[in-house]
Amino acid sequence: MNENEIIEKVLKDIDKLFPKKCSCCGVVFENFLDFIEKTDIPVHAFDANFMVMHLHNVYDILALRNCKCKTTIALPCAIDPEFKKEIVLFLENEAKKLNIPTEKMAGLLRDKIIKIARDRSE
Template sequence: MTDEEVVRIMHAHFEGLFPRGCPTCGRYFANLRDYILDTELIGDTISYDVELCDWEPEEPLGAAAFANCPCGTTMVLTTRGIPVAQLHGVLRWVRDETGRRGVGHTELIGAVRDEVRRRALGSGEKLGIVPLPAGGPAPAAAAPEA
């Protein structure tokens, strides 16, 4: 799986979680862009399967990203609903790429989150995921973008 495939999977999934509303104040988020603009991100995205080093869980625990609504209610977006086989591919990518790039899983998952957020905001510019460190292994050839 490539960086681009991981970002596309995550972006499509999180876009599909909308519209939704805040359970406390009823604030309406029409799409992921509105949610990003109108909430305040809290901490790092947590992948419970990665934390357990479970790269092919039969019943994935998934990942969660928390944000506060302007009313103060903490809301969460999760990976629940991503097909298990697809999620396994993403988890293997995290395992393989953290080693290859010499970064921690929190940093790599955060970079995916940041790229999904950039795309949802419509920047149009694909900035990519955490680069390889200087002097690190050569990157794998990327597939041409469609």
């Protein structure tokens, strides 16, 4: 799977998660772009907030964002377990090609996903 295919599938999967509500303050995010516009990247996780969690070969790929009330909201970026593995392999392979940490590659992919979502809304 190439980068464009991954981005398209991530955006499609993310669309299924909305509307989403902050569990603390109750603000409702109508769609992914609304979520991006009304939240911030946590300061402590600016470079690595697109996380790949691996526990006993079960991958969970999360984007972390802070609501205006400062609650951190985890947004799963892949629903299908096989797709999660494909993203992990893509990130590892691309990071190796570019000689950068996998976390940095995840951040670059995150930024592209957000840019495409914004571009499509205009």
